[in-house]
Amino acid sequence: MFHLELLTVGLIQGAMYAMMALGLTLIYGLLRILHIAHAALFTLGAYAGVLAANAGLGLLPAAIVAVAIGGIAGPLVYVAIYRPLLDKPPYVALIASIGLLIALEDGFRLVFGPYGLSFDNNPWFITGWMIGGIYLNAVQAAIAVTAILSIAAFTWFARRTRAGVAWRATVTDPAMARTFGVEPDRVRIMSFAIASMLAAVAGVLIGLLNNLVEPTMGSIIAYKGLAIIVLGGLGNVPGTLVAALLLGVAESFGQTYLDQVLDRDAIAFLVLIVVLMVRPQGLFGKAG
Amino acid sequence: MLDVTNMSCGYGAVLAVDDVTFQVPDGQMVALLGPNGAGKTSTVMAIAGHVEMFSGSIALGGRDLAGTGPAGRTRAGIGLVPEGRRIFGDLTVAENLLVGSYTRSRAEARDAEADALALFPRLRERYDQRAGSLSGGEQQMLAMARALVSRPSTLLVDELSLGLMPAVVHQCFEALAALKERGVSCLVVEQNTEVALRYADWVCVLAASKLIHSGPAAEVRGNPGFVETLLGLSVDRAGA
Numbered sequence: 001m002f003h004l005e006l007l008t009v010g011l012i013q014g015a016m017y018a019m020m021a022l023g024l025t026l027i028y029g030l031l032r033i034l035h036i037a038h039a040a041l042f043t044l045g046a047y048a049g050v051l052a053a054n055a056g057l058g059l060l061p062a063a064i065v066a067v068a069i070g071g072i073a074g075p076l077v078y079v080a081i082y083r084p085l086l087d088k089p090p091y092v093a094l095i096a097s098i099g100l101l102i103a104l105e106d107g108f109r110l111v112f113g114p115y116g117l118s119f120d121n122n123p124w125f126i127t128g129w130m131i132g133g134i135y136l137n138a139v140q141a142a143i144a145v146t147a148i149l150s151i152a153a154f155t156w157f158a159r160r161t162r163a164g165v166a167w168r169a170t171v172t173d174p175a176m177a178r179t180f181g182v183e184p185d186r187v188r189i190m191s192f193a194i195a196s197m198l199a200a201v202a203g204v205l206i207g208l209l210n211n212l213v214e215p216t217m218g219s220i221i222a223y224k225g226l227a228i229i230v231l232g233g234l235g236n237v238p239g240t241l242v243a244a245l246l247l248g249v250a251e252s253f254g255q256t257y258l259d260q261v262l263d264r265d266a267i268a269f270l271v272l273i274v275v276l277m278v279r280p281q282g283l284f285g286k287a288g
Numbered sequence: 289m290l291d292v293t294n295m296s297c298g299y300g301a302v303l304a305v306d307d308v309t310f311q312v313p314d315g316q317m318v319a320l321l322g323p324n325g326a327g328k329t330s331t332v333m334a335i336a337g338h339v340e341m342f343s344g345s346i347a348l349g350g351r352d353l354a355g356t357g358p359a360g361r362t363r364a365g366i367g368l369v370p371e372g373r374r375i376f377g378d379l380t381v382a383e384n385l386l387v388g389s390y391t392r393s394r395a396e397a398r399d400a401e402a403d404a405l406a407l408f409p410r411l412r413e414r415y416d417q418r419a420g421s422l423s424g425g426e427q428q429m430l431a432m433a434r435a436l437v438s439r440p441s442t443l444l445v446d447e448l449s450l451g452l453m454p455a456v457v458h459q460c461f462e463a464l465a466a467l468k469e470r471g472v473s474c475l476v477v478e479q480n481t482e483v484a485l486r487y488a489d490w491v492c493v494l495a496a497s498k499l500i501h502s503g504p505a506a507e508v509r510g511n512p513g514f515v516e517t518l519l520g521l522s523v524d525r526a527g528a
């Protein structure tokens with residue numbers, strides 16, 4: 001029962017990572033940019049959620065506001081920061097991305113204060129159920145449900161819609177997709193919108209889970225997200241989802257059994273280092 | 289009618305094609321032959337809008353294509369079957385055709401797809417398979433079908449025969465011949481001179497960025513070695 005509980009908690013954490021890493025891998029697949037500033041959109045979503053909720057909206061409408069803001073802010077980041085750098089070597093965009101993350105984190109600190117904000121009213125935090133001997137609160141349940149729904153929605157979009165197929169074609173061969181009338185810039189804007197909406201909702205959920213929203217809440221997740229997409233085989237969507245879940249579970253078990261030796265956040269990097277020593281192309285990347 | 293007039297193109301400071309003039313009349317097949325690195329692919333990709341044109345003009349049906357991007361040229365009636373096929377390997381056959389018809393309305397796309405599948409029934413059998421898992425011949429057929437579903441008036445086909453068995457090559461050329469009957473004209477780049485001469489109406493030969501021959505295919509049909517002869521001659525002339 002104890003192991004089942006660890007597994008459940010790990011999978012829920014992994015589902016959260018999956019929502020973050022999915023966006024990172026989409027953007028990497030399309031632009032070959034490591035979008036570190038993704039974490040700032042996660043934090044932005046969390047602030048939007050907590051401010052909207054504390055202004056009197058219910059949690060669900062507040063989350064929707066946060067997703068909408070993420071969906072606007074992500075494309076703005078692309079248009080303002082990345083698009084002008086597309087012709088430059090990839091490290092230029094990487095540096096810009098790190099700079100943007102730092103600037104936004106400090107922006108949050110200046111505007112909202114360094115100590116963070118809590119939800120005035122967080123019913124999901126205090127509501128919980130015993131399910132099969134495992135205690136889950138409503139935020140954890142919401143993370144699991146949101147992750148499943150958003151990944152299902154994304155899969156439907158990518159497989160079943162014209163825009164989704166065009167997007168996948170653009171990832172494979174942008175010049176050919178463009179020949180047939182798929183506008184690459186529109187595809188990129190769409191990818192940033194989708195990725196940032198996922199990040200924003202993840203931010204709201206983590207804000208609820210910890211009942212705290214603070215300026216640097218995205219930092220660790222940013223670096224873990226990178227570890228996950230490398231493990232998943234850069235740009236590989238299913239690989240990324242599996243790697244996210246594996247990391248969540250590894251952390252949850254590691255935290256229990258390696259508690260004396262390693263801090264939770266170090267486990268991610270231990271896993272990354274070990275996997276890359278054995279399989280430099282990542283768990284699911286193509287060799288060579 | 290595709291008109292290429294005094295066209296030079298290339299990559300930055302590299303001149304790949306130098307002052308080339310030829311036409312592809314409606315309902316005709318023109319073969320573009322020449323040794324490796326002559327500038328054949330560059331010519332095709334300049335017509336499709338992917339390689340920068342330095343001077344001259346490219347016009348389709350009397351309309352100048354300068355300033356029109358690749359998608360605009362597809363809308364105007366250019367259909368590209370690029371070197372190396374460049375199908376979307378992670379997408380299914382159906383999805384490749386969907387992308388190919390992106391410039392058309394859904395209804396037009398459905399009709400065009402039915403026509404393309406009638407021309408290449410093999411693709412119907414593979415309809416929901418990953419394109420990357422198809423055989424080389426099937427991939428070439430898919431590349432052609434993907435271009436056809438945009439309803440082009442002129443097809444540009446680069447190195448159709450590369451790596452394919454002779455039977456498949458003939459099947460593909462027969463498809464081009466059938467298209468010609470329907471008024472679709474075609475510019476084919478070929479290493480396989482013999483096959484190209486059998487099907488083409490007109491032959492152009494590029495060597496070292498320049499057009500060194502342009503004439504009816506019937507003149508040279510019995511003589512597949514004519515390109516080598518031509519190259520020998522042109523080298524001699526340059527040396528003299």
Ligand SMILES: Nc1ncnc2c1ncn2[C@@H]1O[C@H](COP(=O)(O)OP(=O)(O)OP(=O)(O)O)[C@@H](O)[C@H]1O
Pocket residue numbers: 299302303304322323324325326327328329330331371
């Ligand atoms: N992307 C590129 N950048 C710079 N130069 C290029 C590029 N592509 C081709 N070239 C050069 O342009 C010239 C013509 O190349 P092109 O590919 O058009 O020849 P080709 O006739 O198609 O040859 P092949 O039979 O090998 O396909 C060559 O000298 C080649 O090196």
Ligand SMILES: [Mg+2]
Pocket residue numbers: 328329330371446447
């Ligand atoms: Mg070529």
